[in-house]
Amino acid sequence: MLKTGKTLAALTAGMLALSACGGNSGSSSSPKELKLWHYEGPDSAMGVAWNQAIKEFEQTHPGVKVKFEEKGFEQIQKTAPMVLNSKDAPDILEYNKGNATAGLLAKQGLLTDMSAEVTKRGWDKQLAPNIAETAKYDAKGIMGGDKWYGVPNYAEYLQVFYNKKLFDKYGVKVPTTFDEFTAAMDTFAKKGVTPLANGGAEYPAQQYLYQLALSKADRPWVDRYERYTGKVDFHDPAWTYAANTFSDWVKKGYIAKNSVSVKAENAGTSFISGKYPMFFSGSWWYGRFEKEIKDFDWDTFLWPGTKMTLGSSGNLWVVPKGSENKKLAYDFIDITMKKDIQNLLADNGGVPVAADPNGVKDPKNKKLIQNYQTLAGSDGLGFYPDWPAPGYYDVLVAGTQKLINGSASPDKVLDSFAKPYDENLSNIGH
Amino acid sequence: MTSVTVRRRTPGSYALLVSLIVLAVVMLLPFVIIAFNAIKSPAEYSSHGPLSPPKSLYLQGLKDFWERVDFGGKLLNSLIISGSVAVLAVILSVLNAYALGIGRVRGRVSIMVIFLLANTMPQEVLVYPLYFFSKKVGLYDTRLSVIIIFTAIQSAFGTYLLSSVLSAFPREILEAARMDGAGRLRILWRIIVPISRPTLGVLFVFFFIWTWNEFFLPLVFLISNENQTVPVALGVLQGQKMMDATMTSASALLGIIPAIVFFLIFQRTLTRGITVGSVK
Amino acid sequence: MTQTLSVPATETKRKPVVRRRREMTYAVYLVPSGVLFVAIILVPFLMNIGISLTRWDGIGRPQWIGLENYTRLLSDGEFWASFEHNIALVIAMAIIPAAIGLVLAAVLFDIIAKRFGPRTASILRACIYLPQVLPFAVAGIVWSWMLAPDNGALNETLKKVGLGSLREDWLGDPKLALYTVMGVMVWVQIGFPLIVFMAGLQRVDPSLYEAAEIDGASWWRRFWYITIPQIRPELYVVLLICSVAALKSFDKVYILTNGGPGNATRVPAYYSWQNFFEKTQVGYGAAIATVMTLIIVVLTAVLLRRQSKAEEDGS
Secondary structure (H helix, E strand, C coil): CHHHHHHHHHHHHHHHHHHHHCCCCCCCCCCCCCEEEEECCCCCCHHHHHHHHHHHHHHHCCCCCCEEEECCCHHHHCCCCCCCCCCCCCEEEEEEEHHHHHHHHHHHEECCHHHCHHHCCCCCHHCCHHHHHHEEECCCCCCCCCEEEEEEEEEEEEEEEECCCEHHHHHCCCHHHHHHHHHHHHHHCCCCCCCCCCCCCCCCHHHHHHHHCCCCCHHHHHHHHHHHHCCCCCCCCHHHHHHHHHHHHHHHHEHHHHCCCCHHHHHHHHHHHCCCCEEEHHHHHHHHHHHHHHCCEEEEEECCCCEEEEEEEECEEECCCCCCHHHHHHHHHHHHHHHHHHHHHHHHHCCCCCHHHHHHHCHHHHHHHHHHHHHHHCCCCCCCCCCCCHHHHHHHHHHHHHHHCCCCCCCHHHHHHHHHHHHHHHHHCC | CHHHCCCCCHHHHHHHHHHHHHHHHHHHHHHHHHHHHHCCCCCHHHCCCCCCCCCCCCCCCHHHHHHCCHHHHHHHHCCCCHHHHHHHHHHHHHHHHHHHHHHHHHHHHHHHHHHHHHHHHHHHHHHHHHHHHHCCCCCCCCCCCCCCCHHHHHHHHHHHHHHHHHCCHHHHHHHHHCCCCCHHHHHHHHHHHCCCCCHHHHHHHHHHHHHHCCHHHHHHCCCEEEEEEHHHHCCCCCCCCCCCCHHHHHHHHHHHHHHHHHHHHHHHHHHHCHHHHHCC | CCCCCCCHHHHCCCCCHHHHHHHHHHHHHHHHHHHHHHHHHHHHHHHHHCCCEEEECEEEEEEEEECCCHHHHHHHHHHCCHHHHHHHHHHHHHHHHHHHHHHHHHHHHHHHHHHHHHHHHHHHHHHHHHHCCCCCHHHHHHHHHHHHCCCCHHHHHHHHCCCHHHHCCCCCCCCHHHHHHHHHHHHHHHHHHHHHHHHHHCCCHHHHHHHHHCCCCHHHHHHHHHHHCHHHHHHHHHHHHHHHHHHCCHHHHHHHCCCCCCCCCCCCCHHHHHHHCCCCHHHHHHHHHHHHHHHHHHHHHHHHHHHHHHHHHHC
């Protein structure tokens, strides 16, 4: 026992010695290094395109090395304020758009205001007003403000993915109007097939609901809801229609009653396995569907009969206040906005903000971009329902779950949305 | 199951064994499913679902994950951190329990309550204060900071368990040793530690595995990728909207194997306890 | 054994001065931990109380608002309503696992090890302990696969064995979700008491069992009159630590259900976390954490007093 004790002691001493010298050994950051963080997978469209951007950056900046670290989404989310407030902050990083994320950091004074750079380099001309809205914040950290705190170089939006094989089998045509859409769902439901894949435990359910509301809404409505430009009434025609229709769809079997506890991942993979004819979800599924759906043909269409659909810019490049290499960081952003990187993003199933559809070969990828350009051009991106208040995502999940299992009336559910929304307003002093 | 048939294998005892085996299988089922999905291709997962056995061996997921997060490095970090915490926390637990369980220091219940604050307090309470401390003393983003924090947290549990156990320690052994002229330190090292070895072994295993699986504080305190632990690396894959199930399973498999191996090795320590039977 | 545990008679007759000096020399052993504790646990806890009296987003200057966070918490109905679910969690994470663990430990130690060899017993023990090794972020994903309403393993199995009518939406039905979560928690938890109890049993003098066997005591009698009293210290430890864990943990529940369906599985510990990191209302989060800590500390103190009294009575 004594012997093992001594070995253990020696071992510990050694371990402690090892552990004390942390990773930030050479932290006197020489200007020859650009510290860059992002959290996109290496095979994702963004991962591929940004990797190429890093290569181009190093070519055009001889002697400068990009020190890239892939981070977890959660790690950046939970620790960004602390990291950015320390000397271990990177020079440039990817960060989520929205009031509760980039807006909060901007308000806390942790991000660089890059408005001057944006106009100087002409990025503002490349970004549709809809897209720019999530990159600009005001002094309270609310989006759509006057100062640029980030630059997005990709976008995302929702559309209906559909299974051609099932459409053919049940003799359903691709709907172009809302009536055709409900008629199509009805055909499936009558044959015992649930038409829409849904995940009640995560974002898909609230996105159906918000889309229904958007189809009866206009831009000022979205601004009131997302940017607090006026009073939001959760019992207005749009919300009432959305909640009633959603609940109705569950009753009619368009949305499965037992999808309450289903996660988004499972909703998506059940579409991949050919179980559901349709899935209304984001362009982030696109690359995955392309890679993994082997048994049937699939395509997409925009939600019929609406001017607006869910979508926004992608995450932002932000430059921390304490970054010592701001100019290099801007140079890097500039490269990601260039045509070749933008087209590379498109070729890998991403939605670039400034691509040239003619430079994209794959017809499906082309359509993805064209659909986006239609939406961006007509001011049709309605953002996401969970943005207005931190923690609102959970509120929406809980509410839509009640709609699905019928444990609360649409009216009650809308009440449950109003309370936390108003609480947040009073918290931020509106 | 009556005592007359003590060491014979009756039908009853076989029935008991079988039901325990069934229980063990139920406990292991999720592990089997993880292993299944870790060696499936993403396409196969998507078309056949998570519960079907794999049709062909696909090791790319494991390999990709290993390279993507530099798993070897993370493994080393986790070993250093968990190993150090386990050893240090056991040592501190023994010292504390000696004072509280054997020494019966006055106010020991109150002292214990304060120590147990480490377990009763939600961990998020520690984040902001310790963030500022560690920045002040230059330990932010070092493995040492995490080791120190977890040594404090784990030894609170250890102190409590060991004190409870030691307060039932046969007094006459201590008296006998004292008669022989043994000092306090000697009694601790020569008598108490060897006799409570099974419990110390359990503590060591618990501390190691608990620290190994800790996610939140390492996430906050280990910023650089080169300092990160295995669970934080697993978190890299859980994106906002995407969760690739096969990659997650592959990473989970890689992540739990070391802990399982560690447990199996030390399982033997747990079994080979010295009983108090040597008292006489 | 029982008489060997008694405190030597001389102890109680010693003079107070001697006793105090004796305590001092023992107290020295508390110094290293004491220093560490003050720095890592106590000071942060006091700072947390300070933070709870402010409005603060984690960066910059906190703004002093006195007890406002606490008055707000008192009227936060959702927070207090969710305490009900905590009771279910204590049952699932402390009481049931301790009871099952106790029986399993005794069976493995006293029957399996003796009739089928200690190897068999330790393999079974290892299997039952393994869920404790698995990070729950991963285990949660697997359980959601198995409990899926459509083609989850559980419902499929029920269908195959002809019990199709018992199929349920385990995590989606608000009446069932809490029980399902409890079931999964039991799965996670039983390994812990099992290991602690089996280690404790190794301490027990085998002659006690031998004597009881010779006297013809049945297995249940031995379990009740020897096993349980002998490992009472461990029993207290397991109940206390598991209850504390059940009261302050929310991560496992949230991975399974995200608090849903509706709010059917929401637990109070989540509110502090959410305010700390999602809403960045650190002051309010700190107030919640302080209240939770105080509640748990009171409970801990009560249990510890009882335990220490029982120990003194027993010895």
